[in-house]
């Protein structure tokens with residue numbers, strides 16, 4: 186068997202983050218070597234607390250947690266926090282006891298740089314929140330883009346409406362300047378946008394099945410899923426929830442379940458379309474210079490084998 190892929194999950198837990206983290210811990214294809222935290226679904230301090238809590242639930246306190254940025258890459262403090270999607274505690278308003286463990290001394294960006302240097306080309310970052318920590322790692326060490334294996338980004342809305350407003354998806358909207366730095370950095374990037382994750386739905390019936398299993402993670406998630414289901418019901422009139430973060434995680438674990446295209450991505454950083462991700466397929470040679478033309482290509486997910494993603498997630502959560 187191949188050596189498991191080393192992954193660092195950059196996360197803002199978050200109900201679908203909890204699903205993705207548990208899925209990773211149940212996946213023999215990957216070895217989780219750390220969690221780094223970021224604001225998004227909750228503020229960074231709470232993200233760190235939730236990350237430590239989830240590792241304690243899983244009995245994996247051997248995995249380090251490095252706390253990330255509390256502000257955007259431009260030092261912005263007016264953050265958009267999606268507690269209305271996940272509950273004020275980020276985990277379905279369950280008021281779990283505080284974790285016993287602590288984050289390591291290193292910042293998220295310093296930890297990312299250190300691990301990429303330690304295992305050049307071998308570490309995959311799965312970024313489930315705004316991209317501030319990743320952009321900071323790039324600024325901290327220009328060799329980061331070479332040393333990091335792959336950056337799988339859950340973010341963007343490619344040729345579809347966003348989920349914050351018609352232009353922007355939540356993670357990119359959270360720090361558009363950081364996102365543009367990351368997309369144009371030259372690193373090996375795979376972006377999984379909501380054009381793909383909105384095809385991957387966990388239904389009411391799937392949730393009932395999870396509730397009936399004895400799986401430790403399945404049981405835990407059924408406790409916290411209520412808020413996430415009611416939000417989707419109110420916002421989208423769906424009887425089910427989008428599996429954003431687990432889909433991105435699976436794109437790292439089992440890339441054969443998605444297809445992708447390649448081109449340059451720029452992020453709009455101002456105006457009413459702030460946070461828009463615009464993909465250029467490099468098929469036309471424009472007569473004039475554009476802000477995409479000289480930018481490196483990234484991979485952007487196009488299709489997903491949704492039934493297989495849902496099945497893989499459910500099977501692994503139930504087998505825990």
Ligand SMILES: O=c1[nH]cnc2c1ncn2[C@@H]1O[C@H](CO)[C@@H](O)[C@H]1O
Pocket residue numbers: 199200201202226267270313348349354355356379420429430
């Ligand atoms: O409507 C929304 N507004 C803000 N954040 C959302 C919404 N729906 C989901 N997410 C969160 O943002 C990421 C996907 O964009 C996911 O991590 C999800 O938890």
